[in-house]
Amino acid sequence: MNGSNDTLALLENVKSGSITPEEALMKLKTAPFEDIGYAKIDNHRRLRQGAGEVIYGQSKTSGQISGIVSAMLKNGAENILVTRISQETADLLSNFDIEYHPIAKIGVVARKKSQGVGNIVVATGGTSDMPAAEEAAITAEVLGSRVTRLYDVGVAGLHRLLGNIDTLISARVVVAAAGMEGALASVIGGLVDCPVVAVPTSVGYGASFGGVAALLSMLNSCASGVSVVNIDNGFGAGFLANRINLMEGPK
Amino acid sequence: MNGSNDTLALLENVKSGSITPEEALMKLKTAPFEDIGYAKIDNHRRLRQGAGEVIYGQSKTSGQISGIVSAMLKNGAENILVTRISQETADLLSNFDIEYHPIAKIGVVARKKSQGVGNIVVATGGTSDMPAAEEAAITAEVLGSRVTRLYDVGVAGLHRLLGNIDTLISARVVVAAAGMEGALASVIGGLVDCPVVAVPTSVGYGASFGGVAALLSMLNSCASGVSVVNIDNGFGAGFLANRINLMEGPK
Amino acid sequence: MNGSNDTLALLENVKSGSITPEEALMKLKTAPFEDIGYAKIDNHRRLRQGAGEVIYGQSKTSGQISGIVSAMLKNGAENILVTRISQETADLLSNFDIEYHPIAKIGVVARKKSQGVGNIVVATGGTSDMPAAEEAAITAEVLGSRVTRLYDVGVAGLHRLLGNIDTLISARVVVAAAGMEGALASVIGGLVDCPVVAVPTSVGYGASFGGVAALLSMLNSCASGVSVVNIDNGFGAGFLANRINLMEGPK
Amino acid sequence: MNGSNDTLALLENVKSGSITPEEALMKLKTAPFEDIGYAKIDNHRRLRQGAGEVIYGQSKTSGQISGIVSAMLKNGAENILVTRISQETADLLSNFDIEYHPIAKIGVVARKKSQGVGNIVVATGGTSDMPAAEEAAITAEVLGSRVTRLYDVGVAGLHRLLGNIDTLISARVVVAAAGMEGALASVIGGLVDCPVVAVPTSVGYGASFGGVAALLSMLNSCASGVSVVNIDNGFGAGFLANRINLMEGPK
């Protein structure tokens, strides 16, 4: 269920008699996650996907988060990301070694600082796009990337973007977060030769429809090399940017 | 009904006895338009609004168009615009002195060429936006403006736009026509100091939703000085651009 | 990056040796804006676009606004518009010479009163449309225009509009703000011969969908000469109306 | 099942023994409609609702229509309306005494002309709205009303409407059909004191979204006394207008 190699290894063990078929079935069913009632914790994810499970905190109580964090720590997890939590929730988790980022609303438990590698540029159209941008930047930093912030470079004052073009073209991946008309992603997409992860933000009013205008704008980008994540999904953009940034070259 | 001055003049005439009250009422009711059954032709519009009535050809038969054109010619109209007609319809109107523009799908009857005044720049994101752009350009030219075309300068290749910046900044009004993500309007809006009339076009596919993505993008433009007309409404943009372009300075 | 003339002047200086190429590049990059961390202030905008940068206050803290205002004042800015701020935020900015308009929710710092020129008529369908209308009116007044207000003249009582027709036809530009069915823009568009900037407002309930009904109505106006800005975007309408109103005639 | 009086009468007959309970049940089940396989014809509707069943022709074959018409004629029906049929379908029904109206796309079988009573005014914004308007007008005429047509009186040329105000105020009911921004319904609603049935039409392009803009505009009408039917539903408007027009006064 989690890669042919695992299955094959399991089958070899069955054949050698080191485990019984019944035990193997049990293993297939129970190994990869721990069931704590309200959640099934995927301890196996770091092996399968290169990064541990992340706790989406928005709709969980501090009690639930606390339980999941404890179970993960018991399994030796580090750099546990808890996204979309308020300062209040972070305070309730202060018995853990938690680092809280108020703009991004991210908590990091058991953070193990490391010098980031590669280079991700996180750019925003305006100051108001910073929550999504910081969520992306901190996620990528915690997962191992070096991040350069380039904020308030929206297209209404193009020289602000062009004046930073050497920063842009030094990136291995660009995260472009913008609300309103979301044109930033297209303009950056036309200037760089690396992947651009576009994050529409809910900044705006009226016919921005909570980020839909920016979302559609980014999906229809006339520049190649641009892909899009959900509105305000800074975490998803940072996670993906980190994954691309850390890639080794093809063999 | 059409300006206090007219009403006042009419009332003066009633008082002076030069017309009876019944005649005045009749005049109020019948003067400004001619009823030819399927249409009420607004011969008065040039006086009231500075440009004669325009025939929206899309949902009219060539017979109906022909009838309206005849009635207008009889009233001395010139430069009669017939928008959204096919080559076939234009051919059926060839008994008139008609000039047909196939990309814009506009016919002009009894065109009286004049040297345009001022300067309107009509810009497009791509080649595919030309129908709306040409509709705008020809409308403005027929109504008296000088027009400069600047096509295929979309933001995915920003240098194409920046390389023409002196053309842009020479404009009194810019019409920016673009489909897909419609970012052109915002980028131009940030570069010039004149009014920008944005025309979203239906160019694109998928989540462009027939021009909605470009429309929303333009409505949410972070650049000031940008306003928007309906999707593919090149005529409206050209009409408005001309009206602004021909304005005299404030007293 | 900001007009061919500037670039050419810069290049001439390079040639003459008055600045080095490295200095020129630095100038190209840093001159037009000041980076204060959370914002890049576009001090150059007045030159490039005829009006100084405006502070969109909605998603900024009073601290951020204060920092931007200070930086602008240091550069000699006057008539600094801060839009969409509450009375509370305005009070927190009282160390500046700020004039606050509660209906429009606009603050003006370092206002330099001047006698407005030209004539912009700002009309509304109802009393409830006043916030957007006042935002437009004050913006235009601060930027230099004379403004005439014509409120509560919605089409359900047409005589209220027709009774003010001489006011309407005296306008160089009309701003028409209306919610619900937004018919005001079309009716005014059919009566005047100047540009009409339509502002859909979020006034209404049910199938008004927060201003979408008025927005669509205005985009589909059967009257020529009408263009549209975002829902409740009084600032944009006032800025554009002022730009048109102040235009000199074509040469 | 169809009114207490009918049920009571049936029960009286059961009591008197003139029919058995089994017969009564059978009657309750089978009387009000005739089952011809692909359709259950509601011969009872004229009694129950004051007008016979109408055949919605759009998705029916000429064979199916023919079968239904025959069954209705056999029951003595007159003035059978067959809506939304093409000229071709009408030709295939020429063995019946059918009168076909090509603009409205309505056929009337066994028409019994009568002098209409009351007065319904059917108004349109433009020439293109005539199909819906004619569908309404003919429906109302066939059902017994007198109809006055007032076409091409859209709000972009308000004097065309105001010049016909005495026609408008003579109406017992007004049907207002308009596409694009649909402002006609609101303007008429503000001028008359009778019920206004608004018909949004699919005339327009781009952000008219096939009549949605007009529909929303009409639903949000700031004028009282206006109600709305489906896009292009001229039949529904004509049916309802006729029903209102023929009403006797309250006792």
Added chain:
Amino acid sequence: MNGSNDTLALLENVKSGSITPEEALMKLKTAPFEDIGYAKIDNHRRLRQGAGEVIYGQSKTSGQISGIVSAMLKNGAENILVTRISQETADLLSNFDIEYHPIAKIGVVARKKSQGVGNIVVATGGTSDMPAAEEAAITAEVLGSRVTRLYDVGVAGLHRLLGNIDTLISARVVVAAAGMEGALASVIGGLVDCPVVAVPTSVGYGASFGGVAALLSMLNSCASGVSVVNIDNGFGAGFLANRINLMEGPK
């Protein structure tokens, strides 16, 4: 501006010299409404439309409402409807002779009770639809109609509706208010032979989209004789139902 007869009378007076042309123009402009700054009160509406102006209270301060009510009372108005006001606002208006209806959120100032004429049945699908239904019922009662309430007769328990069929068929007009799937209007529309005014309500959750599901359902009613007003627009339904109910028969 308000009917040819008025205009003709005015012109006669000009001719006879009883008023000057200037006075006539002034009269045309100022007579029909009173301008109190934030509102233009349409004192003429009762003459023109058969019912006095109604105050839509939702977005007005109690001060503004108070001002408008005072001006109307000064003009002799009775039965002044103030819709969509809270108990708190009503309390602030207690210096007037106001009758407040908390479910409908309507206040009636200077109510002059009368025995209603005709018969309007107001039906709802459920208990939750009562606010819209009561708004309709009280509006119609104040304007002169007799109203019968028939609440909680939704189609999920059809016998509740069928058991009241004699009430339904006694109506001159039915107002059908329902949320969720809004099927009530169609079912009633198939049972009665009088006009049905359908009011979609915002009752429901999820894919009811705040009343959109019911709105679309009602617009697509397969029953004839049904028309629709805006979501939760009980006032509009009651106003229209009253207008129809009070109609005299055709001459």
Added chain:
Amino acid sequence: MNGSNDTLALLENVKSGSITPEEALMKLKTAPFEDIGYAKIDNHRRLRQGAGEVIYGQSKTSGQISGIVSAMLKNGAENILVTRISQETADLLSNFDIEYHPIAKIGVVARKKSQGVGNIVVATGGTSDMPAAEEAAITAEVLGSRVTRLYDVGVAGLHRLLGNIDTLISARVVVAAAGMEGALASVIGGLVDCPVVAVPTSVGYGASFGGVAALLSMLNSCASGVSVVNIDNGFGAGFLANRINLMEGPK
């Protein structure tokens, strides 16, 4: 009105003279529900539909709920479900024998516990989907089914679902509740051979549009045997799943 058999029985009684026709009509009208003013209680529903009326508590006051519960208890009802009520409302109903479930927000009055029959599996994509899932589970349990909960088995960690496949394939009906992309229903639908009732939940943000993304995903499921209820409609899913689960085999 409630099945031919009832009607036939009634008619037989009329014939035999055991009741008069007038009495029969009265019976047809009044028997199946009790009218307590703001509600018409459908006491007959358990006979007609196999389960008693359920009280949708969301938009009712505790007083209204109390009145309805009392009337139902008087009629001998048991297991009365009151859905969508807060803890506060439940407390106000504590004079009844009420069992409150805070996650599901359901109260059950006069619960008569029974050993459930059959097997319904209620699965969720994540912890956040538990409110809808519990609403379904408790509804089904109260109505007589045995329920197995399988929570937090979303497709992002497929092994959590596959590891529980024997639970899934033991179900007679599966209720699949998921927000965000709602893929759970399709994946389960491809694994089991029993009916799957999909419940889209409003869990998510941005382009989840309050559950619309999950709703559309589920409606377009490429797996057969899946049907869908409204967003967050756990009650509806549980009611339907119970109905299917309790079915006897075909004869």
Added chain:
Amino acid sequence: MNGSNDTLALLENVKSGSITPEEALMKLKTAPFEDIGYAKIDNHRRLRQGAGEVIYGQSKTSGQISGIVSAMLKNGAENILVTRISQETADLLSNFDIEYHPIAKIGVVARKKSQGVGNIVVATGGTSDMPAAEEAAITAEVLGSRVTRLYDVGVAGLHRLLGNIDTLISARVVVAAAGMEGALASVIGGLVDCPVVAVPTSVGYGASFGGVAALLSMLNSCASGVSVVNIDNGFGAGFLANRINLMEGPK
């Protein structure tokens, strides 16, 4: 991957040495489907889900369909359903033993007629809903159910539905197909005590939005026991109804 029992059996075989681990892995990967290039045929589905794979013909060439049918026949498949194919495609498949149903647009290859068991009632609002209804009916019949058709019983003529109430209440499952306002599902849902599968159809025009109005109506049904499939998805409804109809009682 296809049930714990299969996996367990496979593991037992590995242990006993009857197959090698490599062979087992190969078996896990290749057994359940046949790869013919453009499709992977799921021969295993009948075992896993109780019904063989169905060919969705709409977007496949007759060549592709022919290839899939041949591969399935080779595996001994019977009653192969090919949905959404035109008469032309059916003719191109005439080398197979194919039975074509033109209204449902379904072909059945190698049909093995059987006497259906249980009872599914398929009801429609109108004649135009027959394509979806027939798709459901034939699907269910081919899969083994007995089907009763009840067409043209829409709620605008309620007596047509009530007159057939004994047919309705005899059903084990009802499929309710309706377009326009889709009220049929709610009304039937209130009358029967068995599961109702609602099929919104694309019948209608204007604000029916291709079936969206009916879809929303059905999702918001106030009647319990109703679930919904995609617009026009007669196949899905028939498949699900058959699955429910054939269920044995709980143990």
Added chain:
Amino acid sequence: MNGSNDTLALLENVKSGSITPEEALMKLKTAPFEDIGYAKIDNHRRLRQGAGEVIYGQSKTSGQISGIVSAMLKNGAENILVTRISQETADLLSNFDIEYHPIAKIGVVARKKSQGVGNIVVATGGTSDMPAAEEAAITAEVLGSRVTRLYDVGVAGLHRLLGNIDTLISARVVVAAAGMEGALASVIGGLVDCPVVAVPTSVGYGASFGGVAALLSMLNSCASGVSVVNIDNGFGAGFLANRINLMEGPK
């Protein structure tokens, strides 16, 4: 305008006198593209972005395409992609050395075959998703990547996907193309540890809304590492996947 290095080099040349300032300005404006009237060809793009300009053929005539291709060939371009052209258009371009792919509707002019590097897996939910998938695959192959196709592995038959898990986990990038509910992207996203580019396709009907259901599903994916391109945008997905696949590791 295209990177600081270029600008700096240019300035150096000005200083050294090797070009005049006027020449430099001219160079800034004209160098990067060739203006052939209807298009401005971006010959510079390969340098700036690592891949030459691609011709979006959909809305261009074969004459326009021919002109652009000729201009590009003259500049030494190879592997010129012409997307979204029909067989007919491809035939009209046969004077070039064009290779046409009918499923993908892509033409490649002057293709220079190379052994692809890395590994991109392109997976589809069904056979019908092949057009978008092939557009992606061929784009990536032409640009230099090795591509593995994995078609018809939709989640309704999960074993088809799981049986190919070793192919999936060998990928450096996965392109997941699916219509209907688009669950494929989430399921793959949960299984692999490389970037997943999701392509919603317009395959489906009814509430798939031309790919919107799949688009929303993919944007809301609960799996990390997934980003999305426009509906049916196989080219964009292939271009981006190639860009990621060819990345060298971070230094």
